[in-house]
Amino acid sequence: QVQLEESGGGLVQPGGSLRLSCAASGSIFSINVMGWYRQAPGKQRELVASITRGGSTNYADSVKGRFTISRDNAKNTVYLQMNSLKPEDTAVYSCHADGTTVVAGIYYGGMVYWGKGTLVTVSS
Numbered sequence: 741q742v743q744l745e746e747s748g749g750g751l752v753q754p755g756g757s758l759r760l761s762c763a764a765s766g767s768i769f770s771i772n773v774m775g776w777y778r779q780a781p782g783k784q785r786e787l788v789a790s791i792t793r794g795g796s797t798n799y800a801d802s803v804k805g806r807f808t809i810s811r812d813n814a815k816n817t818v819y820l821q822m823n824s825l826k827p828e829d830t831a832v833y834s835c836h837a838d839g840t841t842v843v844a845g846i847y848y849g850g851m852v853y854w855g856k857g858t859l860v861t862v863s864s
Contacts, residue, residue: 741767741843742853744835749858756862757823762835762855764816769847771839774811774818778831778860788833789820803829825862832857 748760764771775790775798789799789809797809806825811818818835835855841848 742837742841742851744837744853744855746833746835746855746858749833749860751861751863752825753864754825754827754862756825757821758825758860760820760822760833760835760858760860762818762837764837764853767841767843768816769840769842771813771816771837773839774835774837776809776818776820776833777836778829778833779857780828780831783831785834790836791818822860825860827862830860830862832859834858 742764743766744762744764746760746762748758752758773790773792776788777785778788779785787800788803789807791797791809791811793813806823808821834857838852841851
């Protein structure tokens with residue numbers, strides 16, 4: 741009952757920038773943590789960055805200083821600003837959210853949702 745819709749992926753040259761967005765919609769009561777994961781071909785999915793409702797952030801070491809995660813709680817939207825992109829950043833980036841949904845007056849906590857993913861390609 742909750743959908744995550746990502747946007748902003750695409751092709752960019754090394755050193756360039758992209759901004760990913762992920763908007764949550766549906767039977768949302770509250771969202772705790774929102775984040776971005778990525779999976780490159782032949783590799784395991786890894787956490788890129790996450791942010792709590794209060795604004796606490798966490799980054800993978802490989803993106804610290806280059807990527808910035810932020811969120812708009814009123815819009816249930818999370819953003820990932822990616823600067824100084826490298827070819828090794830090429831991957832499918834997926835949005836993740838966990839929180840509480842409400843359906844027919846019943847609250848369901850500990851729910852986890854994923855977006856379908858958006859491809860980021862860094863290449864000259």
